[in-house]
Amino acid sequence: MTSNGGSPKPTPARHLHAIALVGFFIETLREWIVPIAGGVIGSLALYRKHPLLFATVIAILVVFALVWPVLKYFTFTYQLLDQEIYVKHGLIFRKQNHVPYDRIQNVAVKQWFFLKPFDLVTLEVETAGHSDEGPEVTLIAVPLSLRDELSSRRRLANIAEGETAAVSGLVNGALPESQSETNNTANKPTAVYEISTKDLLKFAATSPAFLTALLAIMAVYGRLQKLISEQLLDMAIKDLGQAGWVVIVLGMLAVVLVLYLGSIVVIVIQYYRFTLSLSDGQLMTVRGLFQRNTVTLAQSRIQAVRVSQPLLRSWLHMATIKLIVVSNSKKEKDTENVVIMPLIAEDDVDGFLQRFVTDISVDQVRPSRQSGRTLYYQLRNFGLVALGIVLAITGMTFPWPRVAVIADGITIVLVVLLLIIPAYLTARRTQVQVLNDHFAFAQTNFLFTREQYYVPRQNVQSLLVKQSKWLQQRHFASLTLNVRAGSEGRKVTVRYLPDEAIYSVYDWYRQVD
Amino acid sequence: MENETEQLPRQITHFWQLTAVVTAIIIGAVGGGSLAIGLSNNLSFFTVCGWLIIGIALVTLIAMLVLVPYRWRFWTYRISDRDVELHKGYFFRKQIVIPIARVQNVQLDQGPFLRWQKLQEIAIVTAATSHKIDGVSPETAEQLKELIMKLAKEARNDL
Known part of the structure; x- marks a missing residue:
């Protein structure tokens, strides 16, 4: 390691480990699956008349699928230079990518279990730039030691640049930069958390993820249902009689159950042995069963802290803590919200944040008085939308045959479930307050999930107050805090609160530093 | 100022x-x-x-x-050395505050219609948002840009 002493010499241009060939092969297949499948199917017609031609086409495809990854592999080199990572790749389109160390936002390390014996990992380097193509640099199958080499070079670069250059404007004064940045990475972490099996199972079992899958399936079903004519469905129901209903209901329950169990398995695989550690102002999470997934990020890059609580978890008084960070990947939604604590008891959130993130003083959050008017405004807005939907759908199915009555019934139940109850929850949960000079606290609701945001003043990019003439008469207003999340902005919006609270945040935001 | x-x-x-x-x-x-x-x-x-x-x-x-x-009548803006404020509307009032220190860049745009009226659109871009001032005279636009960028630099140096 070259972390002590002058600036390290640039490494020679290196190729990836030969195992990367497999990775490139899979990537090639994924990218070319449509043309290849098209070629094979297209040339099937040739098979009878010109078996030789067919064989040639297949042979060309096979050779291509084998040679392309090899070419990709041999043209791909990476190099750690003085101030930047330098990646060169491409055969026909030669691409050269320079990523300065001080622009790196976070480095993700992924390791498939079968690569563990070889100490090989995939490194994903992210900057704050806007790019649709995922991480700035992806290095498949490089030695694990490269990560340490990279981080020591990053540290040196940051010291040289005075750290403010990191992401100008996003630098966060409220979350103190660790003092011991110059120390070795080998330092013992100052705080460690590892999820227990019980918590992992609880986390998986209370996740609302399967509902998303359920909604997707319902959407597909809706499309299919259009194909089946109503009379046919009606007849089928009549034929099956009473037993038919039982079959349909049981079938639906079975689908839900399978989805639910499936989501538990997926989440357990994803979060298997979740570990969080803090050392040198760097937070590191490691998780995953088949693929160990490591994300490292500097405390100073945290934009805001988000504590979310889906319905099931709020009944259990448990919550999930996420960090809103800057990244440039649009594909992977989870990179803008790094989960640092899958499941924690409500009462422990305070201590946890003190230990791992910063002095947020969760205990300063004052219980706020809810106003009946907030509830009135929310119910009015959501209620009008709900009424519109119900009228439109019941109107469309007018003479109301039996199937339509059932469909209308389901619509009304869904509208109440997805609009009216959330409207009530939103009104009850919405609040905003200033905690101290550096932090504001906002609580919002989405569907059934309560979201709490602890936002440092330095990271609020801009602020919007909305107040109509009529709201002004009642002394109510709405507020939006704009923060950077992932590759774009996120709005933290609280609607219809007494304007006293809103303007206290407004004044807090405009105060002199 | x-x-x-x-x-x-x-x-x-x-x-x-x-x-x-x-x-x-x-x-x-x-x-x-x-x-x-x-x-x-x-x-x-x-x-x-x-x-x-x-x-x-x-x-x-x-x-x-x-x-x-x-x-x-109700579309106004104010630029101080700490922040840019935009106000819109009377019946539905919007107030936007953009601290100068958060400004990432300032963008000047001019389409054919704006050119015809000798106006320039200004977009004030932060790390999360972009806010537009629909049209100001080119001189004002230039001044505003210079001012915001100068202040943004100063504000950032303070961090």
């Missing part, structure tokens, strides 16, 4: 009026097309839709034209 609440230059109203007309013409053209298809092929659905869309175009035109003075 200008600390006054400023209004957009009067010419912006001409730009808004022209935008209203062009918007209405585009919507109206769609309606007209639908109407032509409906009448020539005797398709009542297209005819009805055509009249409806033309009606919408007219309503849009009138509403937008009528609202221009209101929009102008």
